[in-house]
Amino acid sequence: MNLATKVLNKKPIGSYVATLPFVDIKKYFYSEYETQDDEDMIGLQNGDFVEIDAGRIALNFYCKKCEDSRTFMSPDRLHTLIINENLISIDAFLQCPVCKTEIQVWFLLEVKDMFTEEPKVKILKRTEKLSKNVSELRENSFGIYTDLLEKAMRASREGFGAGAIIYLRKVFEQVTSEVAKASGIATTFVNKKNKEQRKIFKDLLTEVDEKCAIIPVEFSNNGYKLFGKLSDVVHGEYDEEIALEKFSAFYRLVTGIIENIKSKEEFQSAQQALGLSEGGDKNE
Numbered sequence: 438m439n440l441a442t443k444v445l446n447k448k449p450i451g452s453y454v455a456t457l458p459f460v461d462i463k464k465y466f467y468s469e470y471e472t473q474d475d476e477d478m479i480g481l482q483n484g485d486f487v488e489i490d491a492g493r494i495a496l497n498f499y500c501k502k503c504e505d506s507r508t509f510m511s512p513d514r515l516h517t518l519i520i521n522e523n524l525i526s527i528d529a530f531l532q533c534p535v536c537k538t539e540i541q542v543w544f545l546l547e548v549k550d551m552f553t554e555e556p557k558v559k560i561l562k563r564t565e566k567l568s569k570n571v572s573e574l575r576e577n578s579f580g581i582y583t584d585l586l587e588k589a590m591r592a593s594r595e596g597f598g599a600g601a602i603i604y605l606r607k608v609f610e611q612v613t614s615e616v617a618k619a620s621g622i623a624t625t626f627v628n629k630k631n632k633e634q635r636k637i638f639k640d641l642l643t644e645v646d647e648k649c650a651i652i653p654v655e656f657s658n659n660g661y662k663l664f665g666k667l668s669d670v671v672h673g674e675y676d677e678e679i680a681l682e683k684f685s686a687f688y689r690l691v692t693g694i695i696e697n698i699k700s701k702e703e704f705q706s707a708q709q710a711l712g713l714s715e716g717g718d719k720n721e
Contacts, residue, residue: 598680653693
Protein backbone atom coordinates (compact mmCIF):
# COMPACT_ATOMS: atom_id res chain seq x y z
CA MET A 438 0.00 0.00 0.00
CA ASN A 439 1.26 3.49 -0.82
CA LEU A 440 0.81 5.39 2.45
CA ALA A 441 1.09 8.76 0.77
CA THR A 442 -1.60 7.83 -1.74
CA LYS A 443 -3.96 6.73 1.03
CA VAL A 444 -3.74 10.09 2.74
CA LEU A 445 -2.92 12.48 -0.09
CA ASN A 446 -5.23 11.26 -2.81
CA LYS A 447 -6.33 14.28 -4.89
CA LYS A 448 -4.97 16.82 -2.38
CA PRO A 449 -2.25 19.41 -3.05
CA ILE A 450 1.11 18.73 -1.45
CA GLY A 451 0.86 21.81 0.73
CA SER A 452 -2.01 20.35 2.76
CA TYR A 453 0.13 17.35 3.74
CA VAL A 454 2.97 19.35 5.26
CA ALA A 455 0.75 20.37 8.17
CA THR A 456 -0.41 16.82 8.88
CA LEU A 457 2.99 15.09 8.95
CA PRO A 458 5.48 17.68 10.23
CA PHE A 459 8.16 15.16 11.27
CA VAL A 460 8.84 13.89 7.72
CA ASP A 461 10.75 16.00 5.17
CA ILE A 462 8.05 16.40 2.51
CA LYS A 463 10.49 17.58 -0.16
CA LYS A 464 12.80 14.61 0.39
CA TYR A 465 10.24 11.78 0.32
CA PHE A 466 7.25 12.99 -1.69
CA TYR A 467 6.95 14.12 -5.29
CA SER A 468 4.43 14.17 -8.14
CA GLU A 469 4.79 12.98 -11.69
CA TYR A 470 2.43 15.73 -12.75
CA GLU A 471 2.56 19.51 -12.69
CA THR A 472 -0.73 19.68 -10.79
CA GLN A 473 -1.77 17.32 -8.05
CA ASP A 474 -5.50 18.00 -8.07
CA ASP A 475 -6.44 15.09 -10.28
CA GLU A 476 -3.68 12.54 -9.80
CA ASP A 477 -2.28 10.47 -6.92
CA MET A 478 0.87 11.45 -5.09
CA ILE A 479 3.97 9.30 -5.26
CA GLY A 480 5.47 8.78 -1.81
CA LEU A 481 6.30 6.36 0.97
CA GLN A 482 5.77 2.65 0.53
CA ASN A 483 5.66 -0.08 3.17
CA GLY A 484 9.28 -1.10 3.76
CA ASP A 485 10.70 2.36 3.07
CA PHE A 486 13.28 3.91 5.38
CA VAL A 487 12.87 7.57 6.32
CA GLU A 488 14.45 10.03 8.69
CA ILE A 489 12.03 11.66 11.09
CA ASP A 490 12.33 14.73 13.27
CA ALA A 491 10.09 13.85 16.24
CA GLY A 492 12.40 14.49 19.18
CA ARG A 493 15.39 12.63 20.60
CA ILE A 494 15.52 9.32 22.49
CA ALA A 495 16.94 9.66 26.01
CA LEU A 496 17.62 6.59 28.18
CA ASN A 497 19.48 6.25 31.46
CA PHE A 498 22.30 3.72 31.79
CA TYR A 499 25.37 3.27 33.94
CA CYS A 500 28.51 4.30 32.05
CA LYS A 501 31.49 2.30 33.26
CA LYS A 502 33.97 4.71 31.65
CA CYS A 503 32.49 7.66 33.54
CA GLU A 504 31.71 5.50 36.58
CA ASP A 505 28.36 7.23 36.86
CA SER A 506 24.78 7.08 35.60
CA ARG A 507 24.32 9.02 32.37
CA THR A 508 21.45 9.95 30.07
CA PHE A 509 22.39 8.50 26.68
CA MET A 510 20.96 10.57 23.80
CA SER A 511 20.11 9.86 20.16
CA PRO A 512 20.76 12.24 17.25
CA ASP A 513 18.09 14.82 16.42
CA ARG A 514 16.84 12.82 13.45
CA LEU A 515 15.83 9.16 13.81
CA HIS A 516 16.18 6.37 11.24
CA THR A 517 12.72 4.82 10.79
CA LEU A 518 11.29 1.86 8.87
CA ILE A 519 7.67 2.13 7.71
CA ILE A 520 6.23 -1.37 8.22
CA ASN A 521 2.61 -0.48 7.47
CA GLU A 522 0.20 2.35 8.18
CA ASN A 523 0.08 1.41 11.89
CA LEU A 524 3.58 0.08 12.61
CA ILE A 525 7.03 1.64 12.44
CA SER A 526 10.41 0.61 13.83
CA ILE A 527 13.19 2.93 14.97
CA ASP A 528 16.85 1.96 15.13
CA ALA A 529 19.21 4.41 16.80
CA PHE A 530 22.63 4.80 18.37
CA LEU A 531 22.62 6.63 21.70
CA GLN A 532 25.71 8.34 23.08
CA CYS A 533 26.96 9.10 26.55
CA PRO A 534 27.07 12.92 26.68
CA VAL A 535 30.46 12.90 28.39
CA CYS A 536 32.67 10.11 26.98
CA LYS A 537 30.66 9.43 23.78
CA THR A 538 30.34 5.70 24.47
CA GLU A 539 27.57 4.31 22.23
CA ILE A 540 24.76 1.81 22.61
CA GLN A 541 22.26 0.62 19.99
CA VAL A 542 18.52 0.57 20.68
CA TRP A 543 15.57 -0.64 18.63
CA PHE A 544 11.87 0.12 19.09
CA LEU A 545 8.78 -1.38 17.49
CA LEU A 546 5.99 1.18 17.71
CA GLU A 547 2.27 1.01 17.10
CA VAL A 548 1.09 4.35 15.76
CA LYS A 549 -2.56 5.30 15.51
CA ASP A 550 -3.57 8.35 13.50
CA MET A 551 -0.08 8.44 12.03
CA PHE A 552 -0.99 11.15 9.55
CA THR A 553 -2.31 13.65 12.07
CA GLU A 554 -0.71 16.36 14.15
CA GLU A 555 -1.06 14.26 17.34
CA PRO A 556 -0.47 10.56 16.55
CA LYS A 557 -0.96 8.08 19.40
CA VAL A 558 2.19 6.01 19.92
CA LYS A 559 2.58 2.77 21.91
CA ILE A 560 5.89 0.95 22.42
CA LEU A 561 5.31 -2.71 21.55
CA LYS A 562 8.90 -3.85 21.97
CA ARG A 563 12.27 -2.43 22.89
CA THR A 564 15.68 -4.05 22.78
CA GLU A 565 19.15 -2.69 23.24
CA LYS A 566 22.65 -3.85 22.51
CA LEU A 567 24.88 -2.63 25.32
CA SER A 568 28.62 -2.35 24.92
CA LYS A 569 31.02 -3.71 27.53
CA ASN A 570 31.26 -0.21 28.98
CA VAL A 571 27.52 0.20 29.63
CA SER A 572 25.09 -1.55 31.97
CA GLU A 573 21.53 -1.09 33.17
CA LEU A 574 22.57 -0.87 36.81
CA ARG A 575 25.66 0.44 38.52
CA GLU A 576 28.24 -2.34 38.81
CA ASN A 577 27.57 -4.48 41.89
CA SER A 578 24.80 -2.13 43.06
CA PHE A 579 22.86 -5.25 44.06
CA GLY A 580 25.84 -7.47 44.76
CA ILE A 581 26.05 -10.84 43.06
CA TYR A 582 22.45 -10.40 41.82
CA THR A 583 23.05 -7.27 39.74
CA ASP A 584 23.39 -9.32 36.55
CA LEU A 585 20.21 -11.34 37.23
CA LEU A 586 18.24 -8.18 37.96
CA GLU A 587 19.46 -6.65 34.69
CA LYS A 588 18.33 -9.76 32.82
CA ALA A 589 14.95 -9.58 34.54
CA MET A 590 14.49 -5.96 33.47
CA ARG A 591 15.45 -6.77 29.89
CA ALA A 592 13.15 -9.82 29.72
CA SER A 593 10.24 -7.78 31.01
CA ARG A 594 10.83 -4.99 28.51
CA GLU A 595 10.94 -7.48 25.64
CA GLY A 596 7.63 -9.03 26.68
CA PHE A 597 8.91 -12.20 28.36
CA GLY A 598 6.96 -11.86 31.59
CA ALA A 599 7.39 -15.44 32.79
CA GLY A 600 11.14 -15.35 32.24
CA ALA A 601 11.44 -12.03 34.05
CA ILE A 602 9.54 -13.40 37.06
CA ILE A 603 11.78 -16.49 37.18
CA TYR A 604 14.90 -14.29 37.45
CA LEU A 605 13.32 -12.23 40.25
CA ARG A 606 12.05 -15.30 42.09
CA LYS A 607 15.54 -16.81 42.10
CA VAL A 608 16.97 -13.64 43.64
CA PHE A 609 14.06 -13.38 46.09
CA GLU A 610 14.49 -16.92 47.43
CA GLN A 611 18.28 -16.90 47.63
CA VAL A 612 18.44 -13.54 49.38
CA THR A 613 15.87 -14.71 51.94
CA SER A 614 17.88 -17.89 52.58
CA GLU A 615 21.09 -15.92 53.16
CA VAL A 616 19.36 -13.62 55.66
CA ALA A 617 17.94 -16.69 57.43
CA LYS A 618 21.41 -18.20 57.81
CA ALA A 619 22.82 -14.88 59.02
CA SER A 620 20.04 -14.63 61.60
CA GLY A 621 20.33 -18.19 62.89
CA ILE A 622 17.06 -19.32 61.31
CA ALA A 623 17.10 -22.88 59.99
CA THR A 624 16.19 -23.27 56.33
CA THR A 625 15.39 -26.96 56.78
CA PHE A 626 13.42 -29.16 59.19
CA VAL A 627 13.18 -32.85 60.05
CA ASN A 628 9.96 -34.37 58.74
CA LYS A 629 7.89 -37.23 60.19
CA LYS A 630 10.07 -39.75 58.39
CA ASN A 631 13.07 -38.34 60.21
CA LYS A 632 14.48 -36.89 57.00
CA GLU A 633 15.81 -33.37 56.56
CA GLN A 634 13.64 -31.30 54.25
CA ARG A 635 13.73 -27.72 53.01
CA LYS A 636 11.14 -25.41 54.51
CA ILE A 637 8.37 -24.13 52.30
CA PHE A 638 9.59 -20.74 51.11
CA LYS A 639 6.52 -18.87 52.36
CA ASP A 640 7.06 -20.27 55.87
CA LEU A 641 10.76 -19.41 55.81
CA LEU A 642 10.06 -15.87 54.61
CA THR A 643 7.51 -15.39 57.38
CA GLU A 644 10.07 -16.43 60.00
CA VAL A 645 12.76 -14.20 58.52
CA ASP A 646 10.53 -11.15 58.27
CA GLU A 647 9.12 -11.58 61.78
CA LYS A 648 12.65 -11.55 63.17
CA CYS A 649 14.41 -9.20 60.76
CA ALA A 650 11.70 -7.05 59.09
CA ILE A 651 13.23 -7.28 55.62
CA ILE A 652 10.04 -6.71 53.61
CA PRO A 653 9.72 -3.02 52.62
CA VAL A 654 6.96 -0.97 54.28
CA GLU A 655 5.21 -0.56 50.93
CA PHE A 656 4.46 -4.28 50.98
CA SER A 657 4.05 -4.89 54.71
CA ASN A 658 1.38 -2.24 55.32
CA ASN A 659 -2.28 -3.26 55.54
CA GLY A 660 -1.53 -6.73 56.83
CA TYR A 661 0.81 -7.61 53.98
CA LYS A 662 -2.11 -7.35 51.54
CA LEU A 663 0.01 -6.23 48.57
CA PHE A 664 2.70 -8.80 49.36
CA GLY A 665 0.08 -11.55 49.53
CA LYS A 666 -1.30 -10.71 46.10
CA LEU A 667 2.18 -10.57 44.64
CA SER A 668 3.21 -13.84 46.26
CA ASP A 669 0.26 -15.63 44.68
CA VAL A 670 1.52 -14.59 41.27
CA VAL A 671 5.19 -15.31 41.92
CA HIS A 672 4.72 -18.81 43.35
CA GLY A 673 1.47 -19.76 41.65
CA GLU A 674 -0.06 -19.92 38.19
CA TYR A 675 0.34 -16.90 35.95
CA ASP A 676 0.41 -16.05 32.26
CA GLU A 677 2.64 -13.65 30.38
CA GLU A 678 0.21 -10.75 30.66
CA ILE A 679 -0.19 -11.04 34.43
CA ALA A 680 3.55 -11.55 34.88
CA LEU A 681 4.32 -8.37 32.95
CA GLU A 682 1.66 -6.47 34.88
CA LYS A 683 3.12 -7.51 38.24
CA PHE A 684 6.79 -7.25 37.28
CA SER A 685 7.32 -3.67 38.44
CA ALA A 686 5.91 -4.33 41.92
CA PHE A 687 7.89 -7.57 42.30
CA TYR A 688 11.09 -5.81 41.20
CA ARG A 689 10.51 -3.11 43.84
CA LEU A 690 9.95 -5.81 46.46
CA VAL A 691 13.16 -7.70 45.65
CA THR A 692 15.39 -4.63 45.37
CA GLY A 693 13.74 -3.15 48.47
CA ILE A 694 14.67 -6.26 50.48
CA ILE A 695 18.26 -6.02 49.26
CA GLU A 696 18.40 -2.32 50.21
CA ASN A 697 17.09 -3.17 53.68
CA ILE A 698 19.83 -5.78 54.09
CA LYS A 699 22.49 -3.30 52.96
CA SER A 700 21.38 -0.77 55.55
CA LYS A 701 21.42 -3.03 58.62
CA GLU A 702 24.66 -3.78 60.43
CA GLU A 703 23.36 -7.04 61.91
CA PHE A 704 23.29 -8.55 58.41
CA GLN A 705 27.05 -8.31 57.84
CA SER A 706 27.45 -12.02 57.07
CA ALA A 707 24.52 -11.89 54.64
CA GLN A 708 25.99 -8.76 53.05
CA GLN A 709 29.27 -10.55 52.46
CA ALA A 710 27.54 -13.64 51.02
CA LEU A 711 25.52 -11.45 48.66
CA GLY A 712 28.47 -9.27 47.64
CA LEU A 713 26.93 -6.21 49.34
CA SER A 714 29.59 -5.49 51.94
CA GLU A 715 32.19 -2.78 51.51
CA GLY A 716 34.82 -5.36 50.77
CA GLY A 717 32.69 -7.03 48.09
CA ASP A 718 31.61 -3.82 46.41
CA LYS A 719 34.24 -1.24 45.83
CA ASN A 720 31.69 1.16 44.42
CA GLU A 721 29.60 1.30 47.55
